[in-house]
Amino acid sequence: MRDSEEALPDGFLPLAGVRVLDVSSFIAAPAAATVLGDWGADVIKVEGPEGDPNRFMVNGTASYPPSQVNYAWHLDGRHKRSVVLDLKQPRPRAALDRLIATADVMICNFPHAVRERLRLRYEDVKAINPRLIYASLTGYGEAGPDRDRPGFDTTAYFARSGLFDAQRYEGGPPGTSVPAQGDRATAITLVSAILMGLIHRMKTGEGSSVSTSLLANGIWSCGIIAQAALVGAFLPPRPPRERPRSALANLYRTGDDRWIQLVVVREDKLWPNLCRAIGRPDLEGDARFATTAARRAPAAELAAILADIFAAGTYEDWRKALAAADVTFGVISRVQDLPEDEQAVHAGAIVESANPEMPRTIGNPVHLSFARARRATPGPALGEHTAEILREAGLSEEEITALEERT
Amino acid sequence: MSDDEMPLDAELPLAGLRVLDVSSFIAAPAAAVVLGDFGADVIKVEQGTGDPHRNSYQSPNYPKSDVNFVWQLDGRNKRSVALDLKHPAGRAALDRLIARADVMIVNFPLPVRERLRLLYEDVSTVNPRLIYASLTGYGETGPDRDMPGFDVNAYFGRSGILDAQRQEGGPPGFSLPAQGDRCAAMTIVAAILLGLRRRDRTGKGGWVGTSLYANGIWSNGTLAQAALVGAFVAPRPPREKPRNALMNIYRTRDDRWIQLTLVREEKTWERLCRALEQPDLVADPRFATREARRENSAALTALLDAAFAARAWVEWRPVLRAHEITFGVIERLQEFPDDEQARHAGIIAETTATDVKRTINNPVRLGFARPRQAGPPPAVGEHTDAVLREAGLSDAEIAALRADGAIG
Numbered sequence: 001m002r003d004s005e006e007a008l009p010d011g012f013l014p015l016a017g018v019r020v021l022d023v024s025s026f027i028a029a030p031a032a033a034t035v036l037g038d039w040g041a042d043v044i045k046v047e048g049p050e051g052d053p054n055r056f057m058v059n060g061t062a063s064y065p066p067s068q069v070n071y072a073w074h075l076d077g078r079h080k081r082s083v084v085l086d087l088k089q090p091r092p093r094a095a096l097d098r099l100i101a102t103a104d105v106m107i108c109n110f111p112h113a114v115r116e117r118l119r120l121r122y123e124d125v126k127a128i129n130p131r132l133i134y135a136s137l138t139g140y141g142e143a144g145p146d147r148d149r150p151g152f153d154t155t156a157y158f159a160r161s162g163l164f165d166a167q168r169y170e171g172g173p174p175g176t177s178v179p180a181q182g183d184r185a186t187a188i189t190l191v192s193a194i195l196m197g198l199i200h201r202m203k204t205g206e207g208s209s210v211s212t213s214l215l216a217n218g219i220w221s222c223g224i225i226a227q228a229a230l231v232g233a234f235l236p237p238r239p240p241r242e243r244p245r246s247a248l249a250n251l252y253r254t255g256d257d258r259w260i261q262l263v264v265v266r267e268d269k270l271w272p273n274l275c276r277a278i279g280r281p282d283l284e285g286d287a288r289f290a291t292t293a294a295r296r297a298p299a300a301e302l303a304a305i306l307a308d309i310f311a312a313g314t315y316e317d318w319r320k321a322l323a324a325a326d327v328t329f330g331v332i333s334r335v336q337d338l339p340e341d342e343q344a345v346h347a348g349a350i351v352e353s354a355n356p357e358m359p360r361t362i363g364n365p366v367h368l369s370f371a372r373a374r375r376a377t378p379g380p381a382l383g384e385h386t387a388e389i390l391r392e393a394g395l396s397e398e399e400i401t402a403l404e405e406r407t
Numbered sequence: 408m409s410d411d412e413m414p415l416d417a418e419l420p421l422a423g424l425r426v427l428d429v430s431s432f433i434a435a436p437a438a439a440v441v442l443g444d445f446g447a448d449v450i451k452v453e454q455g456t457g458d459p460h461r462n463s464y465q466s467p468n469y470p471k472s473d474v475n476f477v478w479q480l481d482g483r484n485k486r487s488v489a490l491d492l493k494h495p496a497g498r499a500a501l502d503r504l505i506a507r508a509d510v511m512i513v514n515f516p517l518p519v520r521e522r523l524r525l526l527y528e529d530v531s532t533v534n535p536r537l538i539y540a541s542l543t544g545y546g547e548t549g550p551d552r553d554m555p556g557f558d559v560n561a562y563f564g565r566s567g568i569l570d571a572q573r574q575e576g577g578p579p580g581f582s583l584p585a586q587g588d589r590c591a592a593m594t595i596v597a598a599i600l601l602g603l604r605r606r607d608r609t610g611k612g613g614w615v616g617t618s619l620y621a622n623g624i625w626s627n628g629t630l631a632q633a634a635l636v637g638a639f640v641a642p643r644p645p646r647e648k649p650r651n652a653l654m655n656i657y658r659t660r661d662d663r664w665i666q667l668t669l670v671r672e673e674k675t676w677e678r679l680c681r682a683l684e685q686p687d688l689v690a691d692p693r694f695a696t697r698e699a700r701r702e703n704s705a706a707l708t709a710l711l712d713a714a715f716a717a718r719a720w721v722e723w724r725p726v727l728r729a730h731e732i733t734f735g736v737i738e739r740l741q742e743f744p745d746d747e748q749a750r751h752a753g754i755i756a757e758t759t760a761t762d763v764k765r766t767i768n769n770p771v772r773l774g775f776a777r778p779r780q781a782g783p784p785p786a787v788g789e790h791t792d793a794v795l796r797e798a799g800l801s802d803a804e805i806a807a808l809r810a811d812g813a814i815g
Contacts, residue, residue, distance in 0.1 A: 012605065012608075012609065014601045014602075014604050014605045015601075015604075027629075031628075035597070039601060058633075062640075062650050062651075063640065064629065064633065064640065065630065065633040065634075065638035065639050065640040066638060067633060067636055067637075067638035069636045069638075071632045071633055071635070071636050071638065072629055072632065072633075074632075075628060075629070075632045122774070140748055140752055141748065141751050141752025141753065141754075142751075142752075142772075143751045143752075144747060144748045144750070144751025144752060145747060145748055145751070146748045147748075147751070154666075155666070155668075155735045159666060159735050159736070159737050159738060160735070160738050161738070161743075162738050162739055162740035162742075162743055163583065163586075164664075164737045165664075165737045165738060165739045165740070166583050166740060167580065167581060167582075167583065173646050173656060173658070173664065174656060174664050174737045175572065175580055175581075176572045176574070176580060176643065177572065178568055178571045178572060178626075178627050178629070178630055179629040179630060180626075180628065180629045181568065181626050181627060182626075184625055184626045184628050184629075185590040185593070185622075185625075185626050186770075188590070188593045188594050188597055188625075189593045189770045189771055191597045192441070192593055192596045192597045192600060192771050193771045193772065193773065195597060195600035195601065195604065196420050196421075196445065196600065196771065196773055197773065198604065199420055199421075199600065199603065199604070199607075200416070200420045200773070200775055200776075202604075202607060203420075204416070206775075208773065208774045208775045209774035210771070210772060210773050210774060211772045211774075212770045212771060212772055213752050213770070213772075215748070215749070215752055215754065216752050216753065216754045216768070216770040216772075217590075217770045219743070219749065219754050219767060219770075220589055220593075220754075220767060220768075220769065220770040221583075221586050221587075221589045221590050222583050222586055222589075222740075223437075223480055223585070223589050223767045224463075224469065224477060224480065224583070224584040224585050225469075225470060225583055225584060225740060226740060226743060226767050227476045227477065227479070227480045227763075227766060227767050228469065228470035228472060228476050228477075228740075229470075229740040229741065229743045229744055230476070230743075230744050230755065230763070230764075230765045230766065230767070231472050231474055231476045231762075231763055232472075232744075233470035233471055233472035233476065234470050234740060234741065235469075235470050235583075238581065241578055245467070251578050251579065253578070259570070259578065259579050261559075261560075261564065261579075263560075330559060330560040330564045331560060331564050331565055332564050332569050332570050332579050333564060333565050333566065333567045333570060334567055334570045334571075335567035335570065335571055335627070335630045335631060335633075335634045335639065336567075336634060336639060337567070338566075338567055338624065338631050338634050338635070339634050339635055339637075341565075342549060342550060343545050343546065343549045343550060343551045343552075343565075343620065344620065344624060345549070346545075346546045346547075346548045346549025346550075346551075346552065347545055347546030347549065347618045347620045347621045347624075348546065348618075348621055349546075349566075349618075349620060349621040349624040349625070349631075350624070350631075350635065358632075358635070358636055360635045361632060361635065362624060362625060362628045362631055362632050362635075363621065363625075364625075365591075365594045365617050365618075365621045365622045365624075365625040366594055366597050366598040366601060366615070366617060367598065367615065367616045367617055367621070368598065368601060368602065368605075368613065368614070368615050369527070369613050369614035369615070370602075370605060370611070370613040370614075371605075
């Protein structure tokens with residue numbers, strides 16, 4: 001069975017016929033809708049007149065690479081149809097109820113206070129459609145002292161969970177994350193919650209409310225050390241790489257500013273190989289480093305020697321030399337390397353799209369032998385499908401015209 | 408609606424589902440944990456020596472503890488069967504379990520699966536209704552398909568995350584134990600649920616899967632997608648020379664870190680100066696306008712560094728709040744066990760185990776069901792006899808397996 005195998009037993013998309021309202025903005029919640037759309041769901045994105053701010057992140061924030069192509073929107077907007085409704089106005093809000101009545105799933109990530117104001121809580125919408133799966137994403141959960149705080153990936157998933165602090169080097173600043181790193185992981189949890197809701201509906205005929213929070217996902221991802229904290233155990237701060245616990249499990253910079261992560265697990269066997277690979281057979285007989293215990297004591301001394309050696313060659317040279325000597329090391333890939341990485345294609349992580357402006361995109365991480373995720377289409381223009389979607393929900397041409405004049 | 412107010416179903420959503428966890432370490436077994444939390448009967452198939460993850464808590468990279476907190480987390484709600492799958496009789500006994508399972512989770516390297524006849528093709532003939540969930544490091548085909556993949560290298564190193572976490576001139580970032588494994592676990596769960604949905608409609612089982620690498624790239628999706636259109640971000644400047652000193656982190660006297668997030672600067676800059684008790688700064692021409700503050704961000708950072716270092720976090724918090732400054736603190740896990748919000752958000756759950764009394768809930772919340780309460784995790788082979796008997800093996804057959812050395 002292959003991630004990218006062509007022959008499909010039935011080609012059935014497992015979520016064909018499921019209608020999803022994406023009443024959410026930015027990344028974690030909309031990305032869950034994207035995953036559902038990949039597997040055949042009809043995803044309707046409901047946006048205010050200004051549109052989801054995620055449409056304007058490329059060239060709008062310094063942490064996103066600038067580009068002529070709105071790649072972030074295409075990534076998170078694929079397979080979606082866009083309907084513009086100003087939910088603060090009574091008539092568009094009433095029109096949303098018509099959509100809710102025909103939906104299977106509704107994804108919502110507005111702050112609780114906004115949901116209350118717009119009548120978008122589960123209690124509000126369940127009356128309209130008791131079969132609805134209402135999927136809620138929050139920063140910090142549905143209850144408790146911080147339930148109303150706006151939560152973002154960096155604050156709720158990484159900072160509050162203890163992840164950033166645990167990623168500190170001794171004496172150094174907290175760790176960092178890449179854009180939307182926790183949002184995208186959280187999206188998959190919301191998908192699992194929705195699928196459980198659908199299973200429950202299949203058994204009982206009833207809709208339900210399902211949810212997750214960025215905080216719960218951040219803590220789940222650092223579950224080992226969070227569980228340790230619950231029994232009173234904590235990780236000691238990580239020593240800086242100049243003073244590692246072991247110089248053979250450490251990072252070294254190459255002459256061309258790449259990094260080699262040495263992972264020499266079976267030291268006694270591989271120490272001579274390493275000495276040969278780096279062209280220093282003399283170290284093998286050096287009494288200071290003769291045994292595992294000896295190497296640990298002056299770890300800083302050995303790390304300094306190795307740092308100088310690795311700095312004298314390029315990444316490519318070292319990669320070949322270490323591989324030839326069977327010395328294990330971890331690859332620190334650069335994002336620049338991904339477009340050329342053949343394995344990323346085999347792993348279904350990079351896939352072809354049906355968007356001429358952006359011919360390749362990031363594959364859905366769920367792989368199924370019996371269905372291939374839909375080919376990504378461009379993210380929709382704001383309100384591109386308003387009339388079409390309202391018509392499907394049974395609104396008359398007059399009603400649609402009246403609504404469009406207002407927005 | 409709060410987590411506690413909703414009426415619950417009598418039955419958990421995955422009650423009646425039988426899951427074979429034929430996997431080790433973290434990502435794949437953690438997916439089985441999530442299924443077990445919601446009612447699945449999870450049977451862990453182990454060699455007699457047990458999943459090596461049972462000993463992870465003694466690893467030098469894990470927090471030191473006398474209790475096996477790791478196994479409580481990843482072994483909860485499972486029954487353990489010890490079978491030697493290299494022994495023909497042990498492997499045959501597994502087929503009896505496969506015949507009546509709904510889901511089987513496998514993460515062995517592909518050559519090992521081939522050797523043990525644990526590929527989908529091998530087991531689908533035994534049970535055509537089986538959902539076979541495969542986890543690999545790097546995918547099912549391609550030049551690196553047989554490479555053992557771990558969280559640090561396949562999820563974080565290979566996907567470009569660690570490199571992208573670098574500050575200009577600094578070393579790559581690092582990840583925490585199993586950080587990517589646990590994210591990938593949720594993807595396996597989603598894949599299994601999609602497989603079950605299809606089976607409910609068509610009656611057919613099928614292969615589902617994911618890889619650590621695909622999950623790493625998914626979570627790095629924004630930058631990876633940018634790379635696919637040839638767009639790259641300049642290395643992150645070091646904290647001392649930020650792009651914007653008002654969106655930066657500052658260390659307090661007691662070594663805590665405050666994350667400033669000043670968005671509407673025309674209003675908030677003056678408030679910050681007053682909070683810092685440096686009203687003269689407002690009119691300082693170096694910082695008077697947004698442009699000037701960007702221009703002189705290193706100087707402003709140095710100034711803020713000195714200011715924040717003068718007081719402890721508990722002193723800063725009320726001051727910043729009083730001046731309506733948007734800020735966060737980099738929380739430490741030391742605070743987590745007492746975090747009231749973590750309890751409200753359903754993150755911490757009580758167990759009935761005696762040594763590890765509280766555990767980490769899975770992040771899925773359902774209005775109609777609460778996850779099962781965890782008891783102590785199983786000892787290796789604790790349920791071998793019970794499970795084999797359920798699968799229809801007679802006591803004589805079980806005794807023969809044991810005499811043969813196929814059990815444990």
